[in-house]
Amino acid sequence: MSPRLTAVAGALLATFSARAEPPTTATETAPAPLQTVEIKGAATAYDPRRDDTASKIVVSSEEIRRYGDTSVNDVLKRLPGITVSGAAGRSGGEIRMRGLGSGYTQILLNGERAPAGFSIDTLAPDVIERIEIVRAASAEFSTQSIAGTINIVLKKAVRTAQREVKIGAAKSADANNPNASVQLSDKDGRMSYSLGANFWRGTYARESPTIETQVDPLGALRMLRASSQRDDGRWEGMNIAPRINWNLADGDTLTSQTFVNVNRNRYHGYQEIDTQLGSPPRFDVRDMRQTNRNAFGRTDLNWVTQLTGGAKLDVKAGISGMRAEGTWHELDYRAGTLGRDATITSETTEQGFSTQGKYAVPWLADHALALGWDAGATRRDDSRVERDANLPGSVPENTDEGYDAKVNRLALYAQDEWNITPRWSVYAGLRWEGLETTSSGNTFDTVTRTNSVFSPLAQTLYKLPGSRDQLRLALTRTYKAPSAANLVPRRFTSTNNSQTEPDRRGNPDLQPELASGIDASYEHYWGKEGAGALLSAAASMRRISGYTRQGLLLEAGRWIATPVNDGSAVTRSVELEAKFPLEAVLAGAPAVDLRASVSRNWSRVDAVPGPDNRLDQQTPLSATLGADYKSRDGKLTTGASFAFKNGGPVRIDVNQTGYQSVRRDLDVYALWKFNPRYQLRVAVSNLLGQDYVSDSAYLDNSVDNSVGKSVDESGTRRRTSIYPGYTQGRATLEMRF
Template identity: 35%
Template structure:
């Protein structure tokens, strides 16, 4: 009760922060004071050691003391900012096919188009990192198997080092072990179309001062979805037209990946780390559509289809050196190089109602990006209470892209096709933060980040140069009710930012392929173009969170957050004439990004995890073997320049919930479990004239795991058992009130998978 009274008192004192929730530092013993504490403990223990000295000639039995590995919740409790860590237990829990299946069940994480988002905010608000580095362009997390990952770190909100507006998801790949580890995993699954599977082998060992790990994985997947679409539009002449579309998409993919890491401890003070990453992917996709005219002049295309093939490679090499100092300081220097290539080709045919060929088109796209980065970190204890961290990062990216199109064998040459496109991105950042342990209960972490990004692009006819600078201060506060931190409050005030994507900045005009260049398209199938005048979105955030860690394990967390976003970027659709005369001569609807103004978002987040008897003693007996997980998040947002209702931020649901249960069946080696993800349907007013609707999400997964012995385990998993159809609708109003729109209903896929893990 004392802790609860203190919590309520602090909540009243921090009243202005009442709609905020993030992450401050945890008071821990500083590196500078650790030697003194150890010496004091040794001196205090000396008399006791003398008192138990055995008589001469006697010997004591050997006693071996082993320490259990710290749990994910224990690591979370000790962090100086709000960070959740999910290790092998969570990654292995349900024998998932890919990492996105794991992410969708994590508290506060929602999925949008295969990309994870925190607090319902995606599109760059959530920073995605692989081993602390930005994910390569076009890299999809569903190409990573859980067996390739060591842990997932989720940072709630911005820090001086990681400036994500909503937070950061850092996927850390397998690390070198301390002892011999050999592991083989095999997975067989079926989502649709045909069976898929994967196999992964990991070999890690330590040879004196040298340790290494070599993970190798191969996966094969296939899936197919059917959909129905109805669209309504109006021609420039005023004729209303409507079509019904029956379609099917099929996809097959193969991925090979190897990610070796090596660590060499050169004495007590220096450590060298080397890592490499190579991923090769092949995908083969096909789609077909039947188009029926419902209203107006019959659509020229009655049937069409396409086939595409894509080969991609991601190559990465990284090195870092860590030097420890006798005063507790630490210097880290790191560098990395990355090369991403993607070659794709497609063939498209469309036919009239009488079966005559209307269009035959070949398309080929060659994409390449090289990235080089250097960085440094210096950690220095100051007195007994401060640990100052300063750092810098310099990064350059060079991107080349060439898209070629042939209609009936004749190549098109204009500013969108047939001409090479190049871009160069330079980024430089410095930051400083201070972990200040004021007392055993209070900790403060002020920080500051300065960053500059310069983008330069050239499409052969136009050169665009854009430069942006931002200053982002942060302040995190941590109060612990007890020295062990089992009850604590985290509060933060942050300034963060989101840089515009390169695709949003460059002015290259791209036609919507659903409509030929000789005819006017519709607002729901607009062309796209960039805006070189875009400025970064700036966010001011407030966070407040209470955390309780029961002695039996688990966590109870409740928090609130608030974000004010300035220079919000939104895409607007307008009818334009003469904007790309070398591409089309007719008026076309075009979607362009623009800074439209200000938005705010706020939310409440609740998480409970632990033993069933701890949280529901009425339902579960002691040692029931049941573990519970539950999380509920409520979100509200408003864009000031868009009329309500539903003028929310892009694709942010009103609420999100995750429920899960695991049961270790006594004396059987079996563990059974299930998880449920719920998200309501909602509507978003993107602008005063644009509306988007999304259906509800209901995802039920179940698993059964059998631990055969210490070295092998079998897991059976069922994914998306409810398999509800997904419905998405978009409408665009003209100035006279006519609404053009489309509605698409697509089936979602159930999946079954079986995985076998052997350690030897």
């Protein structure tokens, strides 16, 4: 948050506090009509998207709750410039800006990175106050944001007493999901509190057929396998987010914010592989069962004090913890005979401490200076034990692996926002980040990696005279740090090892990717002041060095996938967005709000031959289209949203290719307010019921078996899976007391 935004937020808070005083006091202080006019002006005059020098889109809680979603991923897929990978209605999708994955897109929770074991799609939208989409990096947030930053801010403000209960259910042909939530908030003198709690559970049963082929260099089909797999299971969990605010006597504020997330999953998968041509796999029947339990908690204490000369000090300290336990039991058969009985147990714990602070002070004329720090220490312990039954004719693969990782980080930053003229403002920031990662285990030597990045940042906003149009420009230096898991040289094996189902292992020599970027945009506002009518066009480019790709190698007769640094890459994007009420273009039109966006992305990886050598399997094209209608009496609100994500072939390296499935999401909703206390929200998602296709291929036209490869492995090996998509209906009864 820029110093200017902090000052405005402080003014708004003071305004709301004034409104909370007893009516008699307000009447004695100033005439009521004059006070009402001043409040309205203060509330509508400031728009963070339009007025902040640093480019940012803020999504309000009303927009977040509109469709009654149970996962934050479903909210994000409708936002301009954001895509979510994977099949509709299934968890684990990757959130992407500019078509680039979460390694390039920074996901923050209250301004901080969530731990590696926390899945953001388990976060319930009801506990979110707003979502901030930051396209160009600023010094206050980590610059691990080559594609951009999505900051999810949990509910904070407590203005009026609230007691709300929601009871809902979602149903599709392959899953059902009952859920409930509670929101409480109130004030007592100088203290206020809020509590958000969400509970859910669900079951699913899904089919996902797979075809695996191999074609030799002459084009003859050498192998054909058809797999049928049925997955079923259940999940349940909850979010709890209590918050307490104290307004201290000297004007200081003290805030306690806690967030707890608990999940439990049970899974059963049964796969049969029918080899119609060629040699069969090691096992042709797999019976898999898994249970997972994980819990994540974080608590922060935030102190804000006003200093002399208009300065302000904002200090926060927090602790976090995560624990995950899992058991995997697999029975593998060959020609009806049990050939493997394996049980794998895993346990992961993580503890962390972090502290952030910002000192903001006005200095010189029209300058706002801020200095700050961001530091933290995290320790992660991971154990994995595999025990195989001693069956006739089999060689048990008993392993007992464990490792622990320590990550220490420190960031120092300075930023200044300068209002050169009433129409021209400039933001300049400087951030230094240092990371030290140490990993040790019983199967590899201790690995220590220290990296630091120095990031100069600049942004400017110019409002054109004689109009409401404006121009933005940003220059950034960002990076992508390798995760601790990608640095640990520990192998995770695949049952039927092949080029398209390889083992996986980290790379201790992995280095961070560095990116220099430029962003430019033009924004046109029109219509009534505060109506939100907007047309914008934005373009960006990132030049990346130390690009990380997924390498594939053959070692001791087994295929292993491992990340490697390989040269440089370039990515470019163009985004167009429009949002406006229909009455802005058609006088007397119904109360309909329209919105649309189109994003086109290009990228090139120098070390990978084309065509289709896209960075991180980048989404080349995405678009959104939506409309919302509100009746004149305010009882009925309804709307629809269409999100499109293009796909196509992707060249991963010289020998590997993949395919990105096209995704089309059509959702509709309706909200009926019976009275101020009761309302019903109904939504239907994935109306088109589109299937999701996963495809990967490995090409090798050589016949050299000197490295342990047989002639039968030459040619093109392809694996294609289909995940059926189903329409889902949701209904939620919302009650206020």
